[in-house]
Amino acid sequence: MDWRTVKFDWNRARAFLVTAEEGSLSAAAKALGVSQPTLGRQVAALEEELSTALFERGGRGLELTRNGLDLLAYVRAMGEAASSLSLAATGQATSIEGEIAISASEITAAYVLPSILHKLRNQYPGIRVNLVASNEASDLRRRAADIAIRNFRPTEPDxxxxxxxxFSATLFATPKILADLPSPMTEDRCKAPFIGFLSNNERYMEALAQRGFKLQEEQFVARTDSHLVHWQLTRAGIGIGMMPVELGDAEPQVERVLEDKVFGGDVWLVSHRELRMNLRVRTVFDFLAAELSEYFEPQK
Incomplete structure (x- = not known):
């Protein structure tokens, strides 16, 4: 079938695109902010309109059929064009008042940004902030956020x-856990309980091993992918956890396990190039850059 001769309903095409990229109706519905039945009806309507099956259910969820794969390239191009149009239109806005979406990790959103956003609110009361607290990098190209605070430098050219x-992060624990550890620290320190992560815990273990903590799986007495929950479990004395040094040092319930850092890296403020032509985005971007540079200045 020549997809270039077919006229699409964009809502149905977008439902197909996101479902193909997410791999399931439930994940796609969450990404689009619609109900799963609504999304399913949109995909089914597109299949009926084209008189072809676009997905088949496999062992790992929905899998594209041959026709679905062929269609995906065209719909993806439509999505990129729509995103570019939205970005270009938004970039022409000249009013400071209005909404702006800022993406940051859970820890940054909960502990670093509130005081900074309070200053922003006082200086620019017409700006309304939508704060996306997630440990996953937001897709700025698709307008998941206007501005992102990341711990890695982006490589996308736009x-x-x-x-x-x-930033610097190290291990923290309650005094009771520390009291059971030998001083000075030896290999026996590896017998202590640790708080781990549900995803990528192997990478976490590898990083700790480089600092001498050669841990076994059974030493992770609790795991969570939420960094906020990870920190609360650490504060509660469940096990040894990880936290940025300036936040951990300010918490009276815990102490450093090690004096030096275990993890570290750069903090980047990121936006789409076209959105920087938007006065509101540019204003908030420059405001955040100044405030965050001051906040992280002791780490330099």
Whole structure:
């Protein structure tokens, strides 16, 4: 079938595109902010309109049929064009008042940004902030956020980034856990309980092993992918956990397990190049850059 001769309903085409990229109706519905039955009806309507099956259910969820694969290239191009149009239109806005979406990790969103956003609110009361707290990088190209705070430098050519500082993180534990550890620290320290992660815990273990903590799986007495929950479990004395040094040092319930850092890196402020032509985005971007540079200045 020549897809170039077919006229699509964009809502149905977008439902197909996101479902193909997410791999399931439930994940796609969540990404689009619609109900799963609504999304399913949109995909089914597109299949009926084209008189062809676009998906088949496999062992790993929905899998594209041959026709679905052929269609995906065209719909993806439509999506990129729609995103570019939206970005270009938004970039022409000249009013400071209105909504802006800022993406940051859970820890940054909960502990770093509130005081900064309070200053922003006082200086620009017409700006309304939608704060996306997620440990996954937001897709700025698709307008998941206007501005993102990341711990890595983006490589996409249509994104602009400004380094605003450096972060350091180390291990913390309650005094009771520390009391059971030998001093000075030896290999026996590896017998202590740790808080781990549900995803990528092997990478976490590898990083800790480089610092001498050669841990076994059974030593992770609790795991979570939420960094906020990870920190609360650490504060509660469940096990040894990880936290940025400036936040951990400010918490009276815990102490450092090690004096030096275990993890570290750069902090970047990121936006789409076209959105930087938007006065509101540009204003907030520059405001955040100044405030975050001041916040992370002691880490330099």
């Amino acid at each position: 994104l602009i980034a400004r380094k605003v500082g450096e």
